[in-house]
Amino acid sequence: MIQRTRGERIFNVFNVTVLGVVALMALYPFVYTISMSLSSAAEAMRSGLHLYPRDISLTSFEMVLANPDIVSGFANSVLRTVSGTALTLFFTCLTAYPLARKELPYRGPLLFLILFTMIFSGGIVPNYLLIKNIGLIDSIWALILPHMLTAFNVIVMKNFFQSIPESLAESAKIDGASEINILARIYVPLSKPVLATVGLWTAVSHWNQWFDAMLYITSDENQVLQTFLQRIVIESSVEMIEQGLVDPNVTQFTPETIKAATVVVTVLPMLLIYPFVQKYFVKGIMLGGVKE
Template identity: 40%
Template structure:
């Protein structure tokens, strides 16, 4: 007997399909423009399928020193930032998950305080400046190395692990570091994979801090460069302070969209490898005492 589809189910399918189209169509348009000739995309001769396919935009970007330098900066910031953030978050969360640690409640209160109150942009800038971090990767990495929310979630996950594992490891003579690296971390792959993805996206999409703290544009990551490419193209001006003359002169819709796709590619490539942990890890670590 065939299952009957109700009007409600049909309506839900239609609504979800329309929402999906609003996401997919712009993405397809970006792909189409990046593989097209500038004159065709500017004249609106196509929508999501180029009349003539070309790799000129990608060949140009992959030979442009300014774009490659910003791409390298983003890779360095993302790799270093993700490694540092995971290390600090995991070690601090593990320490706070142990009820016998002296001063644990005071440390939790201080961390929780930062979830409610923030110093603001100007005090943050003054701190970074007084630490001589302006125009260095440290200006981007250190202020965002962790957050109270991330620590609380990871801590809650560690607390959910069976205490018997910790006790068995101690009986075998393991210390805190051995327990953390040999017992806790192998059992925490879902939550670690989840926050690895979170931190990677955070550092790869870094824009605001880079614009504020990095006066030397040669240290810019990819996101400020993309913003500058769009601004220069839309205003028909050239700024060698942010882009070299060759890149500014050759900006077109195909180059812009190709740059957007290349900037998205690393995160899109990594996500499938973390997906099997992400769905589970996103639901773990609910706040629990």
């Protein structure tokens, strides 16, 4: 049925090859980093592509995981991601549901109030002063509360809720169900795809956030993983020894393998969940793409 001319066959080979090269270029930085993180100091200094480590050593990971900052940073990042995502989902549902119902008084002005925050904001200094004035400096709440509701999540959730037939809510109301019951028993169970998408994007953005932690968190014990990674990446070998990150008497090391191992520790949770959630990830791009 499908007839291919010679030109088309040549094009197909060319197309598939170029895309393969593009994919390799997308992957290579990760391959290199993983390979470096697993290399011994001598292997890391060898010139070459480092597609895989010829001399495997776990020393870098031992040093990184022996660093108490990395361990507490990891725990703080997990804490902000899990609790932040749970709170976002809860309050986004709560806010989006009434806005999805046409009979809500002042629905138009309220929607505008929320939408306007997408295109205008006070900026860094006023936000910093707010966090300072409500006493959240150096608290994990400073990282969770300001992200709890975003206009974008509320609008996405509201649009999804609107696609659920209103007759369901109306008949439940006649049966005497309260609004919160209608939301919890009818709307939320029907909204699993959008909950998964919003939840995933929120979780990823919490894990990746570093700027707010850099501004608001002042003590190392409350600091998140991304900030420690940021510090380690710009450190030289001398600084690493001074910071007590490595003990030069015990091991030979190069800063590159330590940096690479820290990157891997930070990336790993993301890459492990990626295959399972990428379906929702693509959905999120569709939702966020043009309407961002």
